[in-house]
Amino acid sequence: xxxxxKDVEHVALLSRLKLSEDDKDKYTQSLNAxxxxxxxxxxxxxxxxxxxxxxxxxxxxxxxDEVKETLEKELxxxxxxxxxxxxxxxxxxx
Amino acid sequence: xxxxxxxxxxxxxxLRKREISSTELTERHLDLINALEGKINAFVTVTGEDAxxxxxxxDERRARGExxxxxxxxxxxxxxxxxxxxxxxxxxxxxxxxxIPPYDxxxxxxxxxxxxxxMGKCNMDEFAMGSSTENSGFAPTxxxxxxxxxxxxxxxxxxxxxxxxxxxxxxxxxxxxSIRQPASxxxxxxxxxxxxxxxxxxxxxxxxxxxxxxxxxxxxxxxALVMNAIFGHDPKDSTSAPVEVPDFTGFLxxxxxxxxxxxxxxxxxxxxxPQVAVAxxxxxxxxxxxxxxxxxxxxxxxxxxxxxxxxxAPAEASSNLARYDGVRYGLRVEADDTISMFNETRSRGFGxxxxxxxxxxxxALSSGYYDAYYLKALKIRTLVKQDFDEAFKKFDxxxxxxxxxSAFDFGEKADDxxxxxxxxxxxxxxxxxxxxxxxxxxxxxNGRPVGLQLIGKAFDExxxxxxxxxxxxxxxxxxxxxxxxxxxxxxxxx
Numbered sequence: 001x002x003x004x005x006k007d008v009e010h011v012a013l014l015s016r017l018k019l020s021e022d023d024k025d026k027y028t029q030s031l032n033a034x035x036x037x038x039x040x041x042x043x044x045x046x047x048x049x050x051x052x053x054x055x056x057x058x059x060x061x062x063x064x065d066e067v068k069e070t071l072e073k074e075l076x077x078x079x080x081x082x083x084x085x086x087x088x089x090x091x092x093x094x
Numbered sequence: 095x096x097x098x099x100x101x102x103x104x105x106x107x108x109l110r111k112r113e114i115s116s117t118e119l120t121e122r123h124l125d126l127i128n129a130l131e132g133k134i135n136a137f138v139t140v141t142g143e144d145a146x147x148x149x150x151x152x153d154e155r156r157a158r159g160e161x162x163x164x165x166x167x168x169x170x171x172x173x174x175x176x177x178x179x180x181x182x183x184x185x186x187x188x189x190x191x192x193x194i195p196p197y198d199x200x201x202x203x204x205x206x207x208x209x210x211x212x213m214g215k216c217n218m219d220e221f222a223m224g225s226s227t228e229n230s231g232f233a234p235t236x237x238x239x240x241x242x243x244x245x246x247x248x249x250x251x252x253x254x255x256x257x258x259x260x261x262x263x264x265x266x267x268x269x270x271x272s273i274r275q276p277a278s279x280x281x282x283x284x285x286x287x288x289x290x291x292x293x294x295x296x297x298x299x300x301x302x303x304x305x306x307x308x309x310x311x312x313x314x315x316x317x318a319l320v321m322n323a324i325f326g327h328d329p330k331d332s333t334s335a336p337v338e339v340p341d342f343t344g345f346l347x348x349x350x351x352x353x354x355x356x357x358x359x360x361x362x363x364x365x366x367x368p369q370v371a372v373a374x375x376x377x378x379x380x381x382x383x384x385x386x387x388x389x390x391x392x393x394x395x396x397x398x399x400x401x402x403x404x405x406x407a408p409a410e411a412s413s414n415l416a417r418y419d420g421v422r423y424g425l426r427v428e429a430d431d432t433i434s435m436f437n438e439t440r441s442r443g444f445g446x447x448x449x450x451x452x453x454x455x456x457x458a459l460s461s462g463y464y465d466a467y468y469l470k471a472l473k474i475r476t477l478v479k480q481d482f483d484e485a486f487k488k489f490d491x492x493x494x495x496x497x498x499x500s501a502f503d504f505g506e507k508a509d510d511x512x513x514x515x516x517x518x519x520x521x522x523x524x525x526x527x528x529x530x531x532x533x534x535x536x537x538x539x540n541g542r543p544v545g546l547q548l549i550g551k552a553f554d555e556x557x558x559x560x561x562x563x564x565x566x567x568x569x570x571x572x573x574x575x576x577x578x579x580x581x582x583x584x585x586x587x588x
Binding site for chain 2 (some may be wrong): 011015019027031035040042049052054075079081083086
């Protein structure tokens with residue numbers, strides 16, 4: 001076993017997902033099968049190999065700090081599940 | 095004259111000569127969409143009224159004597175992960191079921207500027223995670239060549255809409271094969287550009303270092319025309335490559351004499367359907383007969399690309415999909431406190447595969463596992479890229495099958511994530527390396543199309559166009575036509 005049901009519960013918590021007992025069982029099985037398959041990566045010696053996070057040789061793309069048109073506030077807020085006075089409204093946090 | 099099933103360049107000529115109008119063309123395509131959608135389900139949203147309005151505007155401009163670009167007045171469709179201002183954009187997910195973007199993606203703007211008539215938004219695997227559209231949060235799309243078969247995915251709706259004749263061309267997105275594999279299954283052309291060649295601004299992100307937008311078309315000339323319309327640097331996408339874009343139609347030459355084409359042996363080995371291998375060999379013989387030089391080559395890290403991809407892509411996705419929290423847009427499931435609202439919203443809104451990948455990615459990035467999984471995968475990515483760099487020292491392009499099999503049946507792989515992932519084994523290495531590749535239909539197996547994959551050097555789409563165009567001009571195997579009579583009859587009854 002690469003990953004236990006307890007690990008799955010922890011990962012679900014980090015992912016902000018609520019899982020049913022059935023789900024926990026199902027995901028423990030399928031994630032184990034996938035992680036076991038990934039074991040073959042350990043056959044490759046990667047010492048001294050640089051990681052590639054991104055293929056283009058681009059770094060820090062800058063632009064002038066100019067005032068430009070922004071999105072229309074009403075259109076943006078029209079997608080909000082709940083809004084008040086031009087702000088997104090959420091349940092109490094504290 | 096039947097107006098559906100023709101190519102954009104053929105229709106463009108008819109429009110230019112005023113033998114047909116764009117309004118008429120759009121109406122015929124909407125009729126076909128109405129007749130077929132009950133069976134194919136390529137669309138999440140059909141925007142008929144907007145399309146007719148765009149078509150009338152194009153007709154008016156033409157009547158005033160304006161010289162219009164080649165895609166003007168041509169019916170097209172977008173995958174439902176590309177933002178369209180004022181038109182619902184769902185990613186085929188319940189978490190975005192009601193999202194109406196306040197802006198257009200750059201590709202949407204570019205197609206509008208080219209005068210294309212947008213007929214609607216195409217169905218997909220939820221958040222582009224899948225290889226069959228069975229993961230759509232709404233309903234799957236069917237393959238126009240055989241309604242029992244999946245259209246492939248994740249851009250299954252985009253591929254099926256072109257194969258069925260509902261639109262003339264469409265756009266999809268490709269993170270690990272999501273343009274090429276459905277193009278292969280549906281018997282149309284699909285191209286994944288070099289990473290950075292097409293702007294990702296307004297493309298709802300899956301894995302940002304791998305995602306690229308590209309076209310589905312019926313022939314290579316149309317492919318080049320759509321590339322001309324959508325390629326190019328965009329200051330709104332910081333990963334957009336600052337390079338000049340050539341006129342891609344200039345590469346459509348019926349000549350492969352002297353070209354060196356590598357055949358990666360690892361792609362012709364395990365798990366390839368023998369009949370698919372036969373089709374690829376037939377293509378190799380044809381290319382040699384036409385003067386190309388084909389030789390076996392080895393890409394030794396091929397088998398490690400798939401597991402590396404299934405660490406990198408979910409890791410990026412777990413971060414990108416953190417934004418769906420029920421606060422600013424999309425679904426919200428109410429709860430007493432904010433954290434419970436996040437949990438309830440995400441659990442209800444995301445489907446099974448999306449949750450699996452979010453958890454897989456979160457696990458690979460979590461404390462204690464980062465080096466073993468994520469960093470290891472990034473190093474494998476370097477090795478996969480180096481394999482291609484080595485091969486391109488000797489070869490102008492590479493030829494492989496697009497997918498190990500032709501289209502499979504519904505349900506065949508739906509319960510086994512790993513076997514579904516294997517469907518992209520030939521396409522995934524290309525995304526890791528950021529290089530271009532296209533899928534060209536070549537023959538059929540039991541009525542289901544087979545696709546050839548041509549892989550090129552970064553920013554050398556031109557060679558791929560040249561080889562595919564030459565094959566297209568010299569065989570009749572590159573345009574498989576679906577028999578839709580049955581679907582149309584059934585569609586009328588239901």
